Amino acid sequence: MDIYEPAGDTVKRRPLIIFAHGGGFVAGSKTDSYPVAFCTRLAKLGYVTASIEYRLGFAFTGFAAPADTPKIAQAALRGAQDMKAAVRFFRKDAATARMYRIFSNYIIVSGSSAGAFAALETGYLDKASEVPSYLDLTALGGVDGTSGNPGYSNAVAAVLSLSGATESPNIIEPGNAPLCSVHGTRDATVPYLQGRIGSLLPPKYVYGSGRLNPRATALGIRNTLRPLKGADHVPFETNAAYADTVFWTVRDFLRPLLRLPGTALAARTASPAVPIAFAYPTPARDAVQLALPENWRDLGEAQLIDLTGRVVQQLKPQAQQLQLLRGSLAPVSTRCGLPGKLPRG
CATH class of the missing domain: 2.40.10 (Thrombin, subunit H)
Incomplete structure (x- = not known):
C-alpha cells in the first residue's frame, strides 16, 4: 500500500480511509491517477489515506453455477480478504507502535468499481452463509482470509462505494456500518440497480447502489446515495467535475460520523x-x-x-x-x- 499522511499535524486520533482501485479484478494499481488524487485530496483534510493493492486475476473453469461466474465471485472475495488485512494492519499499529496515529474507531474502507466490490464485502460480508455455495471457502481461507495481521478486528466505521455492487443486498444487516455510494444511473458496466456483469464470461448477477442504499435505509442504517444522472461507469476518474462531486459527497458524509464541529x-x-x-x-x-x-x-x-x-x-x-x-x-x-x-x- 501507499500511505498518505497530513503534513505537519499533531492530531493523536487520526481518521483513516483505505482505498482500493478499480480494474475489473484483472488490471489497475494503487498508483493509478484516480487513487492518487482521491487519497491526496482527503489527506489534505486531515485523513490518513492508504491506496492498497489486492490480488488480481481469475480463470474461467466452466459453468459451475447458472447465470453466474464463480471466478468473479472468488476475485471479489479475495479483494475483500486483502482489504481486511489492511484494516487489521492499521488496527494493529493503533494498538502497538502507533506509527500512523490512527484512531481505530475511525477506519473507513472505500473503492472504485472492482475496488468498491471489495469495500462492500469488507464492510458487510461477515458470515460463511453469505458466500456463494459454489466457492470453496475453506480453500480460500474463510470469510476473513489469511492475508496477514491475524488477531485484530476487521470492523470498519463506514463504507464508501464508488460505482460498486455486490452479491446481494441482504449482506447489509441491522447495526452495520454507514454506507455512502456514488454511482452513474446509466452505468453499463456495473448496474446502478441490478443486473449481470461480465461480457465475455458467463455473467454474474449483482446489485448496485440503487438497491443497496434503499436496503440500508429500510434497516435504519445511516447512508447517502449520490446518483450521477445519465452518467456511465466511473465518470469521476476522468472528469474533474464528477471528481469534485465525489469529494464533496464523501467529505460531507464523513464529517458528522467523525463528530467534527459545524456551524x-x-x-x-x-x-x-x-x-x-x-x-x-x-x-x-x-x-x-x-x-x-x-x-x-x-x-x-x-x-x-x-x-x-x-x-x-x-x-x-x-x-x-x-x-x-x-x-x-x-x-x-x-x-x-x-x-x-x-x-x-
Missing part, C-alpha cells in the same frame, strides 16, 4: 447562546440546510453564528427545515463590532 444555530437569549441545531454541510459549497428542533415555533428571532462567534444571519423561522444560500450569509456583526467576511471553504 451552530443558537437561540437569542439573555444568557450565553446554547446550540440547539446544526447546519449542514459545513463548509458549504452552495447552500446551508438548517434542521430546527421540534419547538422551532417558540424561537421567535434566532441567530446563525459561525465558529468564531460572528452572527452571519438573523432568522425568523417560518418552517422547521430551512435552506440558506451560501452567498447570502454575510456577517451582520462580530464580537469586536467591525465588519468582516464569511470564511471560504
Whole structure:
C-alpha cells in the first residue's frame, strides 16, 4: 500500500480511509491517477489515506453455477480478504507502535468499481452463509482470509462505494456500518440497480447502489446515495467535475460520523447562546440546510453564528427545515463590532 499522511499535524486520533482501485479484478494499481488524487485530496483534510493493492486475476473453469461466474465471485472475495488485512494492519499499529496515529474507531474502507466490490464485502460480508455455495471457502481461507495481521478486528466505521455492487443486498444487516455510494444511473458496466456483469464470461448477477442504499435505509442504517444522472461507469476518474462531486459527497458524509464541529444555530437569549441545531454541510459549497428542533415555533428571532462567534444571519423561522444560500450569509456583526467576511471553504 501507499500511505498518505497530513503534513505537519499533531492530531493523536487520526481518521483513516483505505482505498482500493478499480480494474475489473484483472488490471489497475494503487498508483493509478484516480487513487492518487482521491487519497491526496482527503489527506489534505486531515485523513490518513492508504491506496492498497489486492490480488488480481481469475480463470474461467466452466459453468459451475447458472447465470453466474464463480471466478468473479472468488476475485471479489479475495479483494475483500486483502482489504481486511489492511484494516487489521492499521488496527494493529493503533494498538502497538502507533506509527500512523490512527484512531481505530475511525477506519473507513472505500473503492472504485472492482475496488468498491471489495469495500462492500469488507464492510458487510461477515458470515460463511453469505458466500456463494459454489466457492470453496475453506480453500480460500474463510470469510476473513489469511492475508496477514491475524488477531485484530476487521470492523470498519463506514463504507464508501464508488460505482460498486455486490452479491446481494441482504449482506447489509441491522447495526452495520454507514454506507455512502456514488454511482452513474446509466452505468453499463456495473448496474446502478441490478443486473449481470461480465461480457465475455458467463455473467454474474449483482446489485448496485440503487438497491443497496434503499436496503440500508429500510434497516435504519445511516447512508447517502449520490446518483450521477445519465452518467456511465466511473465518470469521476476522468472528469474533474464528477471528481469534485465525489469529494464533496464523501467529505460531507464523513464529517458528522467523525463528530467534527459545524456551524451552530443558537437561540437569542439573555444568557450565553446554547446550540440547539446544526447546519449542514459545513463548509458549504452552495447552500446551508438548517434542521430546527421540534419547538422551532417558540424561537421567535434566532441567530446563525459561525465558529468564531460572528452572527452571519438573523432568522425568523417560518418552517422547521430551512435552506440558506451560501452567498447570502454575510456577517451582520462580530464580537469586536467591525465588519468582516464569511470564511471560504
